[in-house]
Amino acid sequence: MQNTIQLINRPKGTPTHDDFKFVDAPIGSPEQGQVLVRTVYISVDPYLRGRMNEGKSYIEPFKLDEVLSSAVIAQVEESKSDRFSKGDVVIGSLGWQEYSVVKENEIRKVDHKQAPASAYLSVLGMTGLTAYFGLLDIGKPKEGETVVVSGAAGAVGSVVGQIAKIKGARVVGIAGSDEKISYLKDELGFDAAINYKTENVYKSLKEHCPDGIDVYFENVGGEIGDAVLPLLNNFARIPVCGAISGYNKAERDMGPRVQGYLIKTSSLMQGFTVGNYSSRFKEGAEALAGWLSEGKLKYEETVTEGFDHTVDAFLDLFKGKNLGKAVVKVSEIQ
Structure with a gap:
């Protein structure tokens, strides 16, 4: 079993812990063309607040009593895909949970030796x-x-x-x-x-x-x-x-x-x-990586340790507590 985080109320004003619920769920096993990944970093972002409201927007609202999601860095634990091997570090829009079973086309590899993995949620993301x-x-x-x-x-x-x-x-x-x-x-x-x-x-x-x-x-x-x-x-x-x-x-x-x-x-x-600008992401990523390697770009992260503190990290965004990108560190890359 694993921990997951669901949205259980549509917040009125500033969200509180009462709008979220930790729920135990089975981890699951991958089928052909899928992989099981372990969450390493979760991105918490202000735009997620808008997805907690009902109504038309540029992105589909979260559904109540379902697991929240955002950009996540994860590591492959088990693969039934020709594209990925155990140990690969990947990024995708994944659930706020400790493990995810995902289709091979829902994630992509990141080179965590070129830059820290969390950078792909911030300056390179x-x-x-x-x-x-x-x-x-x-x-x-x-x-x-x-x-x-x-x-x-x-x-x-x-x-x-x-x-x-x-x-x-x-x-x-x-x-x-x-x-x-x-x-x-x-x-x-x-x-x-x-x-x-x-x-x-x-x-x-x-x-x-x-x-x-x-x-x-x-x-x-x-x-x-x-x-x-x-x-x-x-x-x-x-x-x-x-x-x-x-x-x-x-x-x-x-x-x-x-x-x-x-x-x-x-x-x-x-x-x-x-x-x-999705068709031009490669252009932007290459420019940002170049400036980063040349020392022209710096970045800062506010890292919250532990899956249990994911909601805390999200709520802290609206108190101005983060310097640079806010992420939650759930586990270590192995």
């Missing part, structure tokens, strides 16, 4: 690709322009800022603690960083962006996004990746209307998901 395509395809930063990133110390935002620096832009990050501000400036090379919990974001942006804002990478929304709008330059670009400030609001999130700002500055504001 979906969060890195989200940063790469959102910034470069929609934001299109040019040398000398000013790029502002909200949620800048998170898994996506931290990569966005570094890529913008690689492209020669001036980068200003917004985050929620002095520790994160120091990390952005001292470790990642951001030109400036703003603590939204202790500073007036609009006034600080005016100070740190004297020539206005050319690109705003939106991860947060709410009052932080509102503070950016009056400072947009003509033909500014706003990739909208997330709006975590509103994910747990029970009521509709209201704020200043954006239309006037966009018209006045001829700015582009475009929402996206990384799935839009």
Whole structure:
């Protein structure tokens, strides 16, 4: 038997432990074309909150009383597939459980000798690709322009800022603690960083962006996004990746209307998901791996130890406790 985690309630506002349940389940055995894998790392991500709601979205909502899922690094324990052998390290969208029986076309191998396995959930995985395509395809930063990133110390935002620096832009990050501000400036090379919990974001942006804002990478929304709008330059670009400030609001999130700002500055504001770029994942992965090997990209992880603490790690996302990518370490690679 093994431990699994199910969603048993649709959260009203911020999720709590009462919305989840640990359930024992059989491990199962693979059939032809399948493998049994042992979970090594589980990715916990803010977008999973949206999948806990009913209603149409860009990805199917979770079903109640069924196992939750996200990106997972796992190791093959038993194989009945010609593609995989015992010991292979793989990645796939798998359940929040200790073991999974999966079809061979639902996972792919990762080279954990080239980079740590968990990196394929962060800088070399979906969060890195989200940063790469959102910034470069929609934001299109040019040398000398000013790029502002909200949620800048998170898994996506931290990569966005570094890529913008690689492209020669001036980068200003917004985050929620002095520790994160120091990390952005001292470790990642951001030109400036703003603590939204202790500073007036609009006034600080005016100070740190004297020539206005050319690109705003939106991860947060709410009052932080509102503070950016009056400072947009003509033909500014706003990739909208997330709006975590509103994910747990029970009521509709209201704020200043954006239309006037966009018209006045001829700015582009475009929402996206990384799935839009699935045909180009190889391009993005190769670029990110190259920058990583050249020392141009750094990444940080907040690792929570133990399957029993998976829900804790997820809930901590909404308290701003993670620096970089949040993952749960379930077992060791053997």
